[in-house]
Amino acid sequence: MSKTYTDSCLEGYLHEQLPHATMVELEQALRSSTELRDRLAEIITRHDLGSHTIGSLWRQERLSCPERTELQNYLLGILDEDVEDWVRFHVETLGCRYCAASLEDLQSTAARDAKESETRRQRYFETSVGRLSQSK
Template identity: 45%
Template sequence: MSEKPFTDQELLAYLDESLSVALMSEVEATLRSSDSLRVRLATLSRQRNDGVHSVGEIWRRNRLSCPSRSQLGGYLLETLPSDYHEYIEFHLHETGCRYCQANLEDLKAGLSAASQDSNRRRQKYFQSSAGYLSADKDE
């Protein structure tokens, strides 16, 4: 069985759990059957822990290309300039950044909860005001 050649960047991203789900599964399946890939991954991990870093590694590890949480909120509310909106779209869907996807899902859940709270408050205000309005009509 020939194994798929993974790049060093893909293997380092695997260690950071920042690959797409499909590619993570592919690496894991190959690791189960390939001693050479396990050795290579261990070597990369050891080099990283020994302080051997490239500019690309520092960029990925510190998530310098990831948008901030407030920028993801702007993306969700569609208030960003179109170029930046397209960049975030690319970052989420093409690069498959799981960190940003999780942040976006968290923001969506918070937005949904805030909307439900707002609707409940609006109903309570209406119900409490309705009694006053009907009392004014009777007088």
């Protein structure tokens, strides 16, 4: 049994806004289904002619994406529970690739900053050890 894809899903494919697994699955389906390729071509034509749906504008402008500061607060665990649930749903269930990439970037930046901070603290400690013993 083949899966039925909505126009919204096909638009998400065009804009590379679907989770990776769904993109791969849909691409394989497009290779084997003339009907699906025809629907995709029709969506491309409508898009090129300037025909946009509310859903497509919502996705293109990423209106449901949390701001980067909210993603940072999510990583710190300081969001209200309902906002935290929304961010988790948005990234994990909806599979927003933009927000997942932002979260990954924030995590790597935080890890790098933590390492630099630890190195700096260690240097301060090492340079002040001699001074502390001299002050006695």
